[in-house]
Amino acid sequence: MQIYLPIAEVSVNAFLLLGLGGIVGVLSGMFGVGGGFLMTPLLFFIGIPPAVAVATEANQIVASSFSGLLAHLRRKTVDLRMGGVLLIGGLAGAALGVVIFNILKGMGQVDLLVKLCYVIFLGVIGGLMFIESLSAIRRARNPAPTKVRARKGRGWITALPFKMRFRTSGLYISVIPPIVVGLLVGILAAIMGVGGGFIMVPAMIYILGMPTKVVVGTSLFQIIFVTAFTTLLHATTNFTVDMMLAVLLLVGGVVGAQIGTRIGVRLKAEQLRILLALMVLAVCGKLAFDLLVQPSELYSLGAAAGH
Incomplete structure (x- = not known):
């Protein structure tokens, strides 16, 4: 069933969008990520303009993440105090990110730079997560090295000022690192249309x-x-939020998040991390390939426009 998206100015299959929303919802529930790192490139692939995909996907992430959060709240696996500290940095980062996005859009370079950001960030984060996940699986067979590494990883953080106790996480650390992590994730949310979970989750761990x-x-x-x-911010400054697109992705995402949460509970932490790393690397590879083959198409379009 084809429908016309007024803001994106393209026609797409409604069931395809529902399916994509469902896939991202499953990822949200399983891994604690918004799923935008996968959905936004998928929207690029089916012909949605990057500026519209980025702004609209942020809307869909809200719904799928909320659905997943309800399931985790029932299990009491949410550190609300840590979430509040991360949120302080996240809101500031989102405001800064929208300003940067508007500048890039005014220069006419937003589409290319958004895709380049995806290739760079997904490549680096996916590679690091994959290496760490393999190490974690090996350490699971040898418990002793795991304890040494955990103490070493938190040492420099405990030396920072402005400490706060996070009882749910069992931590007593400075609020500076969580605020910085939140700030970076907020910027990425605005520029790349992602929830930022693919950076936040490994950073928190x-x-x-x-x-x-x-x-x-x-x-x-x-x-x-x-x-x-x-x-x-995108809706009021860029007018690039397509509500028809958002609703279809939202419906699929809410259903998928509940399924993903149930799947995630049955898998070990190391298995979840290595699966997420493989997905990040797969999306990165596809985007990099498209950037390499795209110039020939852009050249032909440019030539056609010149006639």
């Missing part, structure tokens, strides 16, 4: 030293508010 089960729910909590704020 490996830098802040939070337990994986608490990380997933806490990440979703922060993502909801940052992406909602980002959507509002």
Whole structure:
């Protein structure tokens, strides 16, 4: 069933969009990520303009993340205090990111730079997560090295000022690292149309030293508010939020998130991390390939426009 998207100015299959929303919802529930790192490139692939995809996907992430968060709240695996600290940085980062996005859009370079950002960030984060996940699986067979590494990873953070106790996570650390992580994620949410979970989740595990089960729910909590704020800014400054597209992705995402949460509970933490790393690398590879083959098409379009 083809429908016309007024803001994106393209016609797409409604069932395809529902399916894509469902896939991203499953990822949201399983990994504690908004799923935008996968959905936004998929929207590029089916012909949605990058500026519209970025702004609209932020809207869909709110719904899928909220659905996943409810399931984690029932299991009491959300550190609300840590989520609040991350949110302070996230809202500031989102506002800064929208300003940067508007500047790039005015220069006419937003489409290319958004895709380049995806290739760089997904490549780096996916590679690091994959290496760490393999190491974690090996360490699971040898418990002793794991304890040494955990103490070492949190050492420099405990030396920072402005400490706060996070009882749900079992931590007593400075609020500076969580605020910085939130700030970076907020900027990415505005520029790339992502929840930022693919950076926040590994940062919370490996830098802040939070337990994986608490990380997933806490990440979703922060993502909801940052992406909602980002959507509002894009809608009022860029007018690039396509509500028809957002509703279809939203419906699929809410259903998928509940399924993903149930799947995630049955898998080990190391298995979840390595699956997420492989997905990030797969999307990165596809985007990089498209950037390499795209210039010939752009040249032919340019030639046609010149006649």
